[in-house]
Amino acid sequence: MVDVRVGISGWVYPGWRGGFYPSGLVHRSELRYAAERLTSIEINGSFYALQKPSSYAKWRDETPNDFVFAVKGGRYITHIRRLRDVEVPLANFFAAGVLALGGKLGPILWQLPPNMGFDADLLDEFLGRLPRTTTEAAALAARHDGKLADDRVFLTPDADRPVRHALEVRHPSFAAPEVVPIARRHGVALVLADTAGRFPWIDESTTDFRYARLHGDAKLYESGYTDAALDVWADRVERWTADGQDAFVYFDNDIKGYAPFDAMGLLKRLGVGGG
Known part of the structure; x- marks a missing residue:
């Protein structure tokens, strides 16, 4: 059975308070609120700095099973x-608590400048270094350096699970x-990025899942998606799943503040949980 996931890129946005997040909702409840929808x-x-194992565990525990x-x-x-x-x-990255997400760990996104x-x-070489299971990730994490204090290290996965990777490229080259065969050889998804034409549009299947990031189709990071545009994306996701591929779609x-509403709109069209 295929897995379809639709969501947002991050959840801490002060400008969403009083919009997506109801007025009066305490900030510490925002993840729970978003995850319910x-x-x-x-x-x-995790892109900007190494996080703490306690943070990953907290995020894990605050979200639905x-x-x-x-x-x-x-x-x-x-x-x-x-x-x-x-x-x-x-x-260091894998030692800093990623594995504390347990069964809630989805793909790792690598975005190039x-x-x-x-x-x-x-x-x-880089794609070949990436761990493909949580056991491999833990073995890699054990080679962390002294940058991480003992209380900033988590090396024990709850089970041996697959670890998926997605690559978002931004240079026209x-x-x-040659890019597609390299990604396919390593089982890494090439991100289909909707960027109002600014960055490459690469719609290629390279592994058993598809990963899309919707940054805005008219203005980068700014414009919302019309009903017609969401219909097109729903059709695209349904084609992926019809081919037996899992789908991960994130609005950025x-x-x-369009992102969470557009995500809920897509979820509704796909008839899957949330929304």
């Missing part, structure tokens, strides 16, 4: 190290035909 959320804080988080890989790996010499940074062009050997058009 959606089926997945991307954790964005069938909820799933995608986790955004650290920008230190993608934007600063630019995928080079990243074994220890990868170990817009000024980073395609390098076939570098991409192949990634339209090269957050500036004017």
Whole structure:
């Protein structure tokens, strides 16, 4: 049975208070409120800094049993190290509590910077380093360095589970035909990113799931999706699932607060939980 997840990219947006989040809702209840209406959320804080195991455990416990988080890989790996010499940074990332999500751990999202062009050997090497199971992730995490204090380390998965990865590219050189075979060889999903035409649109199947990020089809991060546009996305997701692929779709058009409402609209069209 295929799995369909629709949600938002992050959930802490002060501008949503009094809109999506009702007036008077305490801030600590916002994740619970969002998770009751959606089926997945991307954790964005992990992109900016290593999080704490206690935070991942808290997020796990505050959400419904069938909820799933995608986790955004650290920008230190993608934007600063630019995928080079990243074994220890990868170990630190996986040691910092990602595995505490347990069965709620969904795909890991790796977003490359817009000024980073395609390098076939570098991409192949990086994707080959990524752990494919929680057991492999724990073994990698055990090689973390002293940057993490003992209370900032979590190395014990609750079970041996698959770990999925998705890659979002932003430089036009990634339209090269060599990209798809590399992603396919490593079982990594290429993100279908809707970016108002600013970044590459890559609609290719490379593994057993599809991952889409909707940043706005008219204005990046700003515009909402019309009923007609949501109908098109619903049809697209239904084609993916008809082919036996799981689907993960996240709305990142957050500036004017459209993201959660668009996500609920898509969920309604797909007839799946949440919404």
